[in-house]
Amino acid sequence: MSKKKILLVDDSVTTLMMEQMVLRGQPYNVVTAKNGEEAVRMSEAELPDLILLDVMMPVMNGFEACRRIRQNLATLQIPIIMVTTRGEENSVETGFESGCNDYITKPINGTELLTKVRALLGE
Amino acid sequence: MNETKEHGGYVLKVREETTRALATLKSENERFRMQLAAVESDRARLHQEKLNVQEQLMITRDHLTRSVDDHSSLVRRLMDVERENERVAGQFLDIETQNANLANLYVASYQLHGSLDRDEIVAAIREIVINLIGCEDFGIYERVDDEEKLRLIGWFDVSPESSQLISFGEGIVGRVAATGEAIIDEHGRSGIVAAVPLSVNGRVGGVIALFRLLPQKGNSLERLDHELLNLLASQAGIALYSTALHADATRRRAEGAL
Numbered sequence: 001m002s003k004k005k006i007l008l009v010d011d012s013v014t015t016l017m018m019e020q021m022v023l024r025g026q027p028y029n030v031v032t033a034k035n036g037e038e039a040v041r042m043s044e045a046e047l048p049d050l051i052l053l054d055v056m057m058p059v060m061n062g063f064e065a066c067r068r069i070r071q072n073l074a075t076l077q078i079p080i081i082m083v084t085t086r087g088e089e090n091s092v093e094t095g096f097e098s099g100c101n102d103y104i105t106k107p108i109n110g111t112e113l114l115t116k117v118r119a120l121l122g123e
Numbered sequence: 124m125n126e127t128k129e130h131g132g133y134v135l136k137v138r139e140e141t142t143r144a145l146a147t148l149k150s151e152n153e154r155f156r157m158q159l160a161a162v163e164s165d166r167a168r169l170h171q172e173k174l175n176v177q178e179q180l181m182i183t184r185d186h187l188t189r190s191v192d193d194h195s196s197l198v199r200r201l202m203d204v205e206r207e208n209e210r211v212a213g214q215f216l217d218i219e220t221q222n223a224n225l226a227n228l229y230v231a232s233y234q235l236h237g238s239l240d241r242d243e244i245v246a247a248i249r250e251i252v253i254n255l256i257g258c259e260d261f262g263i264y265e266r267v268d269d270e271e272k273l274r275l276i277g278w279f280d281v282s283p284e285s286s287q288l289i290s291f292g293e294g295i296v297g298r299v300a301a302t303g304e305a306i307i308d309e310h311g312r313s314g315i316v317a318a319v320p321l322s323v324n325g326r327v328g329g330v331i332a333l334f335r336l337l338p339q340k341g342n343s344l345e346r347l348d349h350e351l352l353n354l355l356a357s358q359a360g361i362a363l364y365s366t367a368l369h370a371d372a373t374r375r376r377a378e379g380a381l
Contacts (some may be wrong), residue, residue: 014234014250021226085259086338105339107257110223111216 004121005029007048009039009065010083011057015108019052022110023117036060040068043075050120052113053100054083055091063098070099079120083108224347227255231351235358241366245277248359252331253279256348258316260335264289264296265321265363266328273300273330280335296332303327305356309344316342319352321360328360 006028010016016032023030031046033039036053037060043051051069055062062082069075082095082103095103102116234247245263252258263277271291291301295315299306305319316336321329331352336342344352 012250012254014230014247015254017230017233018226018255021230022223025222085253106253106337107255107340110226111220113223114219 003027003029004049005031005046006117007031007033007039007042007046007051009033009036009051009057009062010054011035012054015054015083015106018108018110019113022108022113026114026117028117036062036065036068039065040072043069043078044072047074048078050117051078051080052083052117053080055095056085063094066095066098066100081116081120224350227347228350228354231255231354232358235355235362239366239369241363241370244359244362244366247362248331248355249277249279251351251355252333256333256344256351257337257340258333258335259337261331261333262296264300264330264332266300271301273297276329296330299330299332300327305352307344307349307352309342317344317352319356321356321363323360323364328364331355331359 004027006023008016008019008023008030009032010019011034016034020030020032031042031048033042035057039051039053039062040060042048053062053066057065060068066080066082069078069080079102080100082100083106084091084095084103085106092103101120104112104116231251234251235244237247238244248263252261252263258279260280261278262275264273265276266272267274267288273289273291273296275287289297289300291297295306295313295318299318299320303320303322303325305317306313306315307317308315309317314334316333318330318332320327321331336344
């Protein structure tokens with residue numbers, strides 16, 4: 001059985017590295033992008049099984065990237081978890097309006113991340 | 124003569140009737156005897172059947188008792204397996220949490236020692252404080268050469284008064300620099316959640332002060348946050364000191380080349 005592919009999107013090297021470390025021990029292939037624009041491009045090129053998308057990023061923020069991924073027929077079904085720095089209702093609401101399936105807040109809790117990833121991958 | 128003849132006929136008649144009655148009785152007797160034999164046979168057969176049923180009942184009862192015992196034993200084993208399953212699931216969760224915590228510490232350590240460029244190290248400390256601890260208002264202070272003063276070299280959303288030079292002993296940040304002892308105040312009554320000294324060989328070279336955590340943290344430091352602060356206290360100072368040594372060595376080499 002082929003490994004499922006996860007696209008991690010964050011401009012913070014520290015966060016990307018932490019997410020990779022948590023997911024590395026699991027049966028996933030991980031690819032990364034550093035901003036929303038790169039995420040939109042890579043989601044179409046790589047067709048990942050799940051996207052972990054940071055909100056606050058340069059070039060294009062996570063909300064906009066999420067909207068564009070949802071507008072593309074090839075990528076509109078890919079589950080997206082938004083990573084928000086603030087867990088306030090506005091941020092979460094905007095995330096769901098832009099089409100995300102779930103969200104987690106920073107600092108990322110590794111166990112919570114794995115639980116949500118597994119749930120959205122149907123594991 | 125006639126009277127005797129009549130009398131003889133009567134006796135004969137009675138005798139014949141008696142003989143017939145006797146034959147009938149014998150026949151009846153034979154029929155009853157056969158019926159009795161059949162009843163005896165049925166009784167014996169039923170008795171045997173009763174014994175068989177009783178024996179079967181005993182066997183069934185034994186079987187049932189064994190089945191109930193087996194069932195109870197299986198239920199106990201199932202409960203044991205469920206308890207074991209819960210214990211293993213708990214252990215698995217603990218291991219995953221430990222792995223995640225170790226991942227945080229590894230990333231923090233890797234980032235702190237991943238460069239000899241001062242700006243990159245300050246940026247790494249900023250990223251650790253923002254993304255791994257979850258602080259939205261903090262300052263990174265560095266000792267001014269050999270003076271007993273601190274200056275702000277990295278921050279996020281810090282208030283302007285915090286950016287002034289701070290003397291050792293002045294306020295909480297200055298007190299941490301003077302004593303070399305960390306201060307943790309999770310309730311934030313002092314205006315600072317945590318202040319940790321950055322030491323190298325017992326000499327305080329700076330202080331990291333966390334003024335406010337992200338709302339979702341509820342101003343509460345978890346065990347991992349304490350470990351990250353300990354790691355920053357022991358490694359960030361060394362990392363900054365190394366960048367200074369490297370810069371000094373690079374400058375001397377450049378001067379020597381001239």
